[in-house]
Amino acid sequence: MKLSVWTYEGPPHVGALRVATAMKGLHYVLHAPQGDTYADLLFTMIERRNHRPPVTYTTFQARDLGSDTANLFKTACQNAYERFQPQAMIVGASCTAELIQDDPGGMAETMGLPIPVIPLDLPSYQRKENFGADETFFQITRALARPMDKTPQITCNLIGPTALGFRHRDDITEITALLSDLGISVNVCAPYGATPQDLTRLGAAHFNVLMYPETGEAACRWMERELNLPFTKTVPIGVGATHDFVKEVATLTGVEPTLDTARLRLPWYSASVDSTYLTGKRVFLFGDGTHVATAARIARDEMGFEVAGLGCYNREMARPIRALAREYGVEALITDDYLDVEQRIETLAPELILGTQMERHIGKRLGIPCAVISAPVHVQDFPARYSPQMGIEGANVIFDTWVHPLVMGLEEHLLHMFREDFEFHDDAGASHHGHKAKPRPDPEARQPVTADEHPGTVVWLDDAERELKKVPFFVRGKARRNTESFAAEKGLSQIGIDTLYEAKAHYAR
Known part of the structure; x- marks a missing residue:
């Protein structure tokens, strides 16, 4: 094993x-x-x-x-x-x-x-x-739920949220409010917050909202057959998906499709000149199939990112994720080995990772910012504040979560650009400490290496090291590796500024 x-x-x-x-x-x-x-x-x-x-x-x-x-x-x-x-x-x-x-x-x-x-x-x-969560809820539903008369008003069941789920608690609140705007009440939310007695009333609803296919699809398919309960196929994560979800619910129920977007704060940024900083940023996505599929749409269609790669760890979702990858022109990565994921990220060298807590650690090691979009998660991903992923407020939360790592990265890059400035140079220390500031260690500093001390080692000359520091920090590691590979191919033992630019031109082709 x-x-x-x-x-x-x-x-x-x-x-x-x-x-x-x-x-x-x-x-x-x-x-x-x-x-x-x-x-x-x-x-x-x-x-x-x-x-x-x-x-x-x-x-x-x-x-x-x-x-x-x-x-x-x-x-x-x-x-x-x-x-x-x-x-x-x-x-x-x-x-x-x-x-x-x-x-x-x-x-x-x-x-x-x-x-x-x-x-x-x-x-x-x-x-x-x-699978264990999906099968367990299916077995409980099959044992307890029975056909019954529908409620006089249009109601639905929210299916799929569990304990230890990624933002499930807040997603329930957001979707309940969204449905309320359509005049639809929630009959039962299960498993989260439900009792076995509540599950006996599942058949009274008019339809099911399948929030998380990983943990609720088997029960929904059974209820569709046995209790005459159709279920929604759209997961409302992202602006476009939320609009599609409302239309799907309207089609199932005959209500007027209504969506209040007054709380949506994404458009003002999308219309600003600052948003051009995000356009074309290469992102890699990995997590459970549902959150990866919804995040890919948001990344490409709502944020202007380029999807450089995607994949999932739950093999039950392998087929739809492979189909999605073909649509995005990338190769799907279906694996539950984090070392495979790390290798793919290192090869693709994206500007941003959208993944799980595993990818957060991988990003730290590779120097690539990461935003968490899926379980498995850690304690910091169960915030005390209201922080859904679904609906309009979920779109706001996702925007902040994804953009902040990149914007903070830009700030760090600017500090590097002005590192020779009288206030920001390395010997000045932190500016807010004034005359008491201590010099900051240079994170890029390396001990001098000579070819005599380490035979076969490619040595960076001072002028090349200084020039390399002008490269944005989030791609500097890739630039260093590419240049060293180029030098090795050419049989060079030293890297000067000319070699650095030759390598840049070589890999730009």
Whole structure:
């Protein structure tokens, strides 16, 4: 088995945990060894939730494997029911517990608990976290939802938001308000904030809004067949997609398409001369398929960027992402290995990365600014402020999130350009410290290297080093690497200013 420091998705039982933690009145009994009981860290430390996940572990140890682990599971189920009194329970096994084949679902069925007990069959070694969330919510929906009369007024269900999702909490608020402007109320939002009792009312709505296909599409397709609930296909992330979403909802319901864009602050910048700084900036996108697809449209059509490359880590979305890549004239990268992603970014050398927390770290190492657009995310991507991705306010948030790294990069570039100025030169220190300022270290400074000390090393002469510092910082690393490669091809042991310009001309062709 390949071991990795980072992973884009956990095993499928983590997806089940995301669904259970998002809901109320649902409890998850997880057959798991002592080392698999880490859910509290995910939800209380990263998402900063104020309550523990509703999960009970059997927590068997190595010495238990020679005895009756099935009895441990039954005892855990009984204790969880008596202690928490949930409306329903889901039961399953972690990836390690799956190997001992105790069949949690079958055991729970024999216990005769007076509540619905829903077994989860999540193949831990073939599928991953997003599949686990999608399958878990589908199984719960199939067990609890039933056909019923529709509500007198037009209502919908919001489907897909989970715990530990990227801005799901705020997206719910934004889409609820957007639908309210159309005269449409939300019947049930699930799994986020819903109880098992709420899921029995799903069939009363007129249609479903599929917010996140990764975690809600299987349930939506089942409800379309069994409950006569059509679902939306447009994810309203970005200005254009939000307009399309409103039109799609209007087509499904017959209401008048109305969208209040008074809060949209993107057009004023797009019409300003400052926006030309963004035009043509090369960006690389990576994350879950839904957020990458919506971000690509925003990048090209609303921000004026050039999409240099894109990809996703969840293989369930590989086909649509490959089709999208063909449309954008780039090669899709479908992988869950962050080293493959880092190599592609290093090769393409974009001006901006739009990715996950993994790409944020990759960008730091390569000196390329990065904005986070997708899970997996860290604690800083669960802000206390209102910060949606969907709808009109989501478009404002996305604009700020993407533009600020580039604008701050421009500021740093200007400081580099004026580094010989009396106020900004390297020996002056920080200007706001006045006469107490200490000289700043030069981040570009290198120890002198001679070919005698390091045979085979290409040596930069002082004039070339000074000229290189005039190159914008966010492409300076690429310029240095290209020049060194050019010198090596020419058999040069030293790089002077002429070599630097010859390399520039060579790679510009």
